[in-house]
Amino acid sequence: MIQRGDTLPDCTFQLLTNEGMKNPTTDELFAGKKVVLFAVPGAFTPTCSEEHLPGYVTLADKLKAKGVDSIICLAVNDAFVMTAWGKTHNAEELIMLADGDGTFTKAIGLDMDTGSFGGVRSQRYAMLVDDGRVTQLNVEPPKTFEVSKAEAMLALL
Template identity: 50%
Template sequence: MIKLGDRLPAMKLMTPGADGPQEIDTGELFAGKTIVMFAVPGAFTPTCSARHLPGFAEHYDALKARGVDDIVCLAVNDVFVMGAWAASQKDTAPIVFLADGSAMFTRALGLELDLVARGLGVRSQRFALIAKDGVVTYLAVEQAGGFDVSRAEAILEALPA
C-alpha cells in the first residue's frame, strides 16, 4: 500500500469533460500542485453520493483557502458513469472526477477492495490523501464500512491553517 513520502503513480485515466471523455495523465495532474484526492467504492452508492462527495463540494472553498490547488474524486467506474454521477450531484463542477475503470491506478496504490463475492467486482477502498507535487503527505484509509477519516472535515483538520 502507498505510504507517506511515496510518489503517486503516473498513469492515464479518464475524466468526463464538456466535450465527452478526456484522457488525463496523473503525473501531470499532480505535478507542482497540492492536491486532495478522495476515493469512493463507487459512484451512485449511498454514502458516496449522500455524504462523501457532497462533503468535499461543501468544503471546496475552505480547502482552497488552505492551499489546495485541486480536489480529485477517484472511483473504479467507467468515465460515463463518473460523468453521469457528477451531473447528478449539486455544486461539484470544480471537483476533478477520475474514472479508474480497470482499477489499475487503485491497484498501483495498493488500495483496491475485492467485492467480487458481492457482485461488485474490484473497487477502491474509501480513502483520502493529500499530495504535494505528486508525493503523498497525508493518507487516511477507512476501516471496512467506515466513514470518518476520509471525510472533507478530517482533511481540513490535517491541512495547515
C-alpha cells in the same frame, strides 16, 4: 500499499469534459500542485452519494482557501458514470476521475474485491498529495466513514 512520502505511480485515467473524453496522466493531474484525492467504492452508492461526495462539494471553497489547487474524486467506474454522478451532486469544483479498470487503485494497493457485487473497487480513502508525493493518507477501515471525510482533510491543512 502506498505510504506517506511515496510518489504516486504513473497512470492514465479517463475524464469526460465538455470538450470530450480526455486521458490525463498522474503527472498532468498532480505535478506542481497540492491536491486532495479521495476515493470511493462506487459512484451512486449510499455512503458515497449521501455523505462522502457532498462533503467535498460543500467544503471545496474552504479546502481551496487553504492552498489546495484541486480536489479529485476517484472511483473504479467509467468516465460517463463519474460525470453523471458529479452532475447529480453539483460537483463542478471537483475533478470526477475514472479509474475504469482499477489500474491506479491496484498500483497503490488500495483495491478490494467485492466479488459479484461489483468486482474490483477502491477502498474508501483520502490523501493529500503535494507535487505527486503523498503527504497524508487516511484509509478507512471496512464499513467506516470518519478519516476520509472532507472535514478530516480540512483539519489537516
